[in-house]
Amino acid sequence: MGKGLYISKSVGITLIVLAVAAVATIIALSVVFHNEKSRTVEKPQINETDQWKSYRLPGTLSPQYYNITLWPRLVPDANGMYIFTGHSGVAFTCVKETGLILIHSNKLNYTLTPEGHHAKLTGLEGAEAPAIKKTWLEVETQYLVIQLSETLQVGKIYWLYMEFQGELANDLGGFYRSEYFENGVKKVVATTQMQPTDARKAFPCFDEPAMKAVFHMTLIHPLDTVALSNGMDKGTETITLNNQQVLQTKFDPTEKMSTYLLAFVVSDFTFIRSPAGAEVLIRIWARREAIEAGQGDYALTITGNILDFFQNYYNSKYPLSKSDQIALPDFSAGAMENWGLITYRETALLYDPIMSSNGDKEWVTIVISHELAHMWFGNLVTMKWWNDLWLNEGFATYASYLGADYAQPSWNLKDLMVLKEIHKAFAADALATSHPLSSLEEDVKTPAQISALFDTITYSKGGAVLRMLSEFLSEPVFARGLSAYLKQFAYGNTVYTDLWGKLQEVVDADPEVNLPATITEIMNRWILQMGFPVVTIDTQTGSITQNHFLLDADTKPSRSSAYNYEWFVPIKWMKSGTAMGQHWLLEKTATHDPMKTNSEWVLANVNVSGFYRVNYDPQNWERLLSQLSTDHSDIPVISRAQIVDDAFNLARAKIISTTVALNTTKFLSEEKEYMPWEAAVKNLNYFFLMFDRSEVYGALQKYLRGKVQPLVEYFRNVTSDWTEIPSSHTDQYNQVNAITLGCTTEVEGLADLTKAWFRQWMENPDKNPIHSNMKTTVYCNAIAAGGAAEWEFGWKMYKNSSNAAEADKLMYGLSCTKKPWLLNRYLDYSLDPDMIRKQDATYVIVYIAGNVIGQPLAWDFIRAKWNYILNDYGGSLSFSRLILGVTKRFSTEFELEQLQQFKEENVAAGFGSAAQAVDQAIETTKANMKWVSENKQLVMQWLTENSA
Incomplete structure (x- = not known):
C-alpha cells in the first residue's frame, strides 16, 4: 500500500460536518440561482414557430401611419418592362409581446441593407429597437418575414423602413398600368385597385381591413402628368432624380382607413370641377378627349346631389374636403370606393348625351350612388374581416337605389331594384351550392377565398335582405339606426x-315599432343560413307554411343550418286590391284566418317587400290569373312582375305545374308596362336556352310572336313609326324589349328594319342613324343576319370608338354572328389584350356562349385555354361569371360529363375564385336535364294549344 495522509478521528468528524454544510450551501445557492434565472433569463417563450404559414396576421402589431413614396415609370425599361420604385415606412405599436414582424408583401423586390436584410427597424418615442436577426419573403402567404434578436416591448412604437421595386403590369391589380391611344399616340396611366388583397403589391403593409392607419403619400411622376391620391395634393415641385427632371407631389394625410381603400393615379388626364366655394370639391377626371366631349358633365351634375342626399340620410357630414372621381380605360370592377379618389370603368362614370343610351345613364347614376354610399358605410365604418363583406356591399347595393332615386325621381329606380337585384339574388340563392351571407372567419382566409365572396349573394342578396329590414322597420327608423351606428363606430371596424x-336601440325607443322578436333573432336567420323560403298560402283554410326553396327539389343543401332552414317571415298582403297589413310567419306552419276566402284573390309579399317566393292553393292561382286576364291593373305593377317570376321558378322546382307558369304570360298581349314584360322575358329566356336546339323552339316563337306583336304595334304608334323615343324611362326600356323579342320571334318587318338601319350606317360611317337605346339589339340582329362585311364593319367601329358605352354595345353585337369562323376569331381576340381589353375578356366569351352557335365554341375554348386564363388573367377575370355564363345552356348527359371531366382535369391547377361556380354549374346542369326531360312534351303541347 502506498504512503498517505493521517487525520485524527476528531478532525475527520469536523471535516465531514463542514463538507455536508458546504454541499447544502451549494444546493441552496443553485436553487436560488435557478429561480433567479427563470425570472430574468428563461422567460416563457411565445410560440411563433411558422406563424408566417398562416394567412391571417397574428394581431401582435398595430399600424399607426405610413409614409409612402412611389415613382412609376410610364415608359418601358431596357428589358421592355414597366416598373415602379419606392420606399415606405410604417409606424406601429406592439400590442402583444413578439420577436417576429409579419408584414404583407407580394411580387415586390427589395433593396437589401448592408447587413443583408429587407428592412430597417428603429424605435420611436424613446423605444429601443432590437436587432434584426433574419428576413425573408414567404411567397405562399405573401409576407415579408422579419425575425428579431429580442422581443418588442408592449406599448412601444417602432418604425419599419423598406426600399423596393415592383412591376407596373397590366394585370389590373395593385399598382398597375392602363393604356390607351389618343390622336394616334399611346398613353400610359399608372393606377391602382387594392381591394381586396392587392395593396401589398404596391408597398409592404398590414393588409387587413381592421389594420386601419393614416397614409402620407408622395408620388414622383413625369413632367407632363398629374398625380392624384386620396388626400388633396399639398403641392407639386420639380426635382432631379437619376439625372432627370421629374415632378414630386405630396398629399394631405388620409383619414384613418383600411389599406384596401388607398388609391393613387398618375396620368395626363384633365378634369371638370364643382363651382369655386362649394363645401366639397368635386372633380371628374378622364381622358382629355372624353372630358372635352362633355362625357363627364352628367356625373358632375348628379354627384353633388347624391352626396347631399347621403349626408342627410346618414345624418353625418362627409368627412373629406374633396371627392375625385376618375374614369379609367382599364379597370376590372365596375368602380371602387377609394376614400376621396373613386375609380371607375369608363362606362360607369362617363355619359355622352348623343352616343349613350338611357340604360347607360341609369348605370352611371346607380354606380356613382353605390360608391358614394360607401363613403360612410364601408369607409368610415368598415367590416372587421372579409367574412362580413356582405355588410359593406349589400348595404351599398340597397342604398345605391335610394341615392339614385333622389337624383332621378321620375325613373322609379327603387321599384326597378326588384328586377335588377332581387330576382338576380333569388336565382343564385335557390341553388343547393349557395352560401350564407355571413361566413365564419376561419372559412375565409386565402386571397382566393376572399375574392370568391364578391358575388351575387354578397351584393344582390345582401341588398335584398337589408331592403326587407328597412321595409318592416320603416325607412326613417332604419336610417336613425344607421346614423347611430356610424356615429359610434366612426373610423373603426365592426361585425354585423x-x-x-x-x-335595436332605436327600435326599443320607438313605441310605434312592434316586432315579434329582436332584430338579431329575426335577421340572423336571413344571414347565417343560405337560401330563402317559399311561403305557401292556402286560402281555403287560412294555413301558411314555409319551406326552403331549392330550384332542384331533389338536391340537398351543401350546408347544415342551426335554424333548420326556417325564417321569421314578414308577409305584407292584400285581398282583391285592398291592403291588409303585415303578418309575421314565425314557425314552419301557422294559420291566419283573415287569409281564408272563397271568392276574393289573395296576394302576398306585395311589391316584393320580403326576400321570399309565394305559392298559393290552385283556386287562388286561378283567381289571380283571372284578374290578370280581366283587369291586370288592379294588381300592382311590381307584383304583376313577381307573380310571373314566382310562377316560373316554382314550376322549375316542381312545386306547381309548368302550365300554371305559362298561363301567367297570357295577359301580356294587353300589358304595356316594363316590369311584367321584363320578368316574363327573363324567365322565357330559360325556355329559349333549353329548347333552341329542338323542335320546341318554333312553337315557342309562334306563341310569343302573338304576345309581343301588340306591344310592337303600340310602340310603333307612340314613336311615330320608330322616329321618336318614349318619354318614360321604363317605356324606353320596354320599347327595346318589343324590338328584341319581336326580332327573336320573327315579327314581320322588324328584321328588315334593323338591317336597314345598320346598312345606312355602313354606307355613311360618320352618321349613325340608330338611336342609342336601340343600338344593342340592332347591332346584334343586323350582324346575326349579315355576313363577314357586317362583322368587319362592326369590328372596325369597335376599335375606332372613343366612347366606352358605344364600344360595349358593339362588343356584344359582334358576338351575335352566325358564322363559326368569325366567332372563333373573336374568341382568339378575347385573350389578346391588343384586341380586347383584359377587363372585357369575360364579357366577350360569355356573350359568344349566349349565341346558340357560339356556345360549344366558347366551351371548347375555355377548356383548351384554362391554364393560360388562370395564370394570365387571374386579377382581371371574373371566373365565376365565366364558368356560369358558358355553361348556362347545358342540359344533356354529354354536357354534364364534359363539365365533370373539366373539373377533374383541373383540380391541380385550380379554378381561382370559381371553385364554387363549377359546383353550381354541375348542379344547374343536372337540374336542367331533369327539367327538359319532364317538360319538353308538356311545353310543346301547351304552346301548340295556345298559339293563335
Missing part, C-alpha cells in the same frame, strides 16, 4: 351584430 345592436 354591431349594426343589429344599434338598430
Whole structure:
C-alpha cells in the first residue's frame, strides 16, 4: 500500500460536518440561482414557430401611419418592362409581446441593407429597437418575414423602413398600368385597385381591413402628368432624380382607413370641377378627349346631389374636403370606393348625351350612388374581416337605389331594384351550392377565398335582405339606426351584430315599432343560413307554411343550418286590391284566418317587400290569373312582375305545374308596362336556352310572336313609326324589349328594319342613324343576319370608338354572328389584350356562349385555354361569371360529363375564385336535364294549344 495522509478521528468528524454544510450551501445557492434565472433569463417563450404559414396576421402589431413614396415609370425599361420604385415606412405599436414582424408583401423586390436584410427597424418615442436577426419573403402567404434578436416591448412604437421595386403590369391589380391611344399616340396611366388583397403589391403593409392607419403619400411622376391620391395634393415641385427632371407631389394625410381603400393615379388626364366655394370639391377626371366631349358633365351634375342626399340620410357630414372621381380605360370592377379618389370603368362614370343610351345613364347614376354610399358605410365604418363583406356591399347595393332615386325621381329606380337585384339574388340563392351571407372567419382566409365572396349573394342578396329590414322597420327608423351606428363606430371596424345592436336601440325607443322578436333573432336567420323560403298560402283554410326553396327539389343543401332552414317571415298582403297589413310567419306552419276566402284573390309579399317566393292553393292561382286576364291593373305593377317570376321558378322546382307558369304570360298581349314584360322575358329566356336546339323552339316563337306583336304595334304608334323615343324611362326600356323579342320571334318587318338601319350606317360611317337605346339589339340582329362585311364593319367601329358605352354595345353585337369562323376569331381576340381589353375578356366569351352557335365554341375554348386564363388573367377575370355564363345552356348527359371531366382535369391547377361556380354549374346542369326531360312534351303541347 502506498504512503498517505493521517487525520485524527476528531478532525475527520469536523471535516465531514463542514463538507455536508458546504454541499447544502451549494444546493441552496443553485436553487436560488435557478429561480433567479427563470425570472430574468428563461422567460416563457411565445410560440411563433411558422406563424408566417398562416394567412391571417397574428394581431401582435398595430399600424399607426405610413409614409409612402412611389415613382412609376410610364415608359418601358431596357428589358421592355414597366416598373415602379419606392420606399415606405410604417409606424406601429406592439400590442402583444413578439420577436417576429409579419408584414404583407407580394411580387415586390427589395433593396437589401448592408447587413443583408429587407428592412430597417428603429424605435420611436424613446423605444429601443432590437436587432434584426433574419428576413425573408414567404411567397405562399405573401409576407415579408422579419425575425428579431429580442422581443418588442408592449406599448412601444417602432418604425419599419423598406426600399423596393415592383412591376407596373397590366394585370389590373395593385399598382398597375392602363393604356390607351389618343390622336394616334399611346398613353400610359399608372393606377391602382387594392381591394381586396392587392395593396401589398404596391408597398409592404398590414393588409387587413381592421389594420386601419393614416397614409402620407408622395408620388414622383413625369413632367407632363398629374398625380392624384386620396388626400388633396399639398403641392407639386420639380426635382432631379437619376439625372432627370421629374415632378414630386405630396398629399394631405388620409383619414384613418383600411389599406384596401388607398388609391393613387398618375396620368395626363384633365378634369371638370364643382363651382369655386362649394363645401366639397368635386372633380371628374378622364381622358382629355372624353372630358372635352362633355362625357363627364352628367356625373358632375348628379354627384353633388347624391352626396347631399347621403349626408342627410346618414345624418353625418362627409368627412373629406374633396371627392375625385376618375374614369379609367382599364379597370376590372365596375368602380371602387377609394376614400376621396373613386375609380371607375369608363362606362360607369362617363355619359355622352348623343352616343349613350338611357340604360347607360341609369348605370352611371346607380354606380356613382353605390360608391358614394360607401363613403360612410364601408369607409368610415368598415367590416372587421372579409367574412362580413356582405355588410359593406349589400348595404351599398340597397342604398345605391335610394341615392339614385333622389337624383332621378321620375325613373322609379327603387321599384326597378326588384328586377335588377332581387330576382338576380333569388336565382343564385335557390341553388343547393349557395352560401350564407355571413361566413365564419376561419372559412375565409386565402386571397382566393376572399375574392370568391364578391358575388351575387354578397351584393344582390345582401341588398335584398337589408331592403326587407328597412321595409318592416320603416325607412326613417332604419336610417336613425344607421346614423347611430356610424356615429359610434366612426373610423373603426365592426361585425354585423354591431349594426343589429344599434338598430335595436332605436327600435326599443320607438313605441310605434312592434316586432315579434329582436332584430338579431329575426335577421340572423336571413344571414347565417343560405337560401330563402317559399311561403305557401292556402286560402281555403287560412294555413301558411314555409319551406326552403331549392330550384332542384331533389338536391340537398351543401350546408347544415342551426335554424333548420326556417325564417321569421314578414308577409305584407292584400285581398282583391285592398291592403291588409303585415303578418309575421314565425314557425314552419301557422294559420291566419283573415287569409281564408272563397271568392276574393289573395296576394302576398306585395311589391316584393320580403326576400321570399309565394305559392298559393290552385283556386287562388286561378283567381289571380283571372284578374290578370280581366283587369291586370288592379294588381300592382311590381307584383304583376313577381307573380310571373314566382310562377316560373316554382314550376322549375316542381312545386306547381309548368302550365300554371305559362298561363301567367297570357295577359301580356294587353300589358304595356316594363316590369311584367321584363320578368316574363327573363324567365322565357330559360325556355329559349333549353329548347333552341329542338323542335320546341318554333312553337315557342309562334306563341310569343302573338304576345309581343301588340306591344310592337303600340310602340310603333307612340314613336311615330320608330322616329321618336318614349318619354318614360321604363317605356324606353320596354320599347327595346318589343324590338328584341319581336326580332327573336320573327315579327314581320322588324328584321328588315334593323338591317336597314345598320346598312345606312355602313354606307355613311360618320352618321349613325340608330338611336342609342336601340343600338344593342340592332347591332346584334343586323350582324346575326349579315355576313363577314357586317362583322368587319362592326369590328372596325369597335376599335375606332372613343366612347366606352358605344364600344360595349358593339362588343356584344359582334358576338351575335352566325358564322363559326368569325366567332372563333373573336374568341382568339378575347385573350389578346391588343384586341380586347383584359377587363372585357369575360364579357366577350360569355356573350359568344349566349349565341346558340357560339356556345360549344366558347366551351371548347375555355377548356383548351384554362391554364393560360388562370395564370394570365387571374386579377382581371371574373371566373365565376365565366364558368356560369358558358355553361348556362347545358342540359344533356354529354354536357354534364364534359363539365365533370373539366373539373377533374383541373383540380391541380385550380379554378381561382370559381371553385364554387363549377359546383353550381354541375348542379344547374343536372337540374336542367331533369327539367327538359319532364317538360319538353308538356311545353310543346301547351304552346301548340295556345298559339293563335
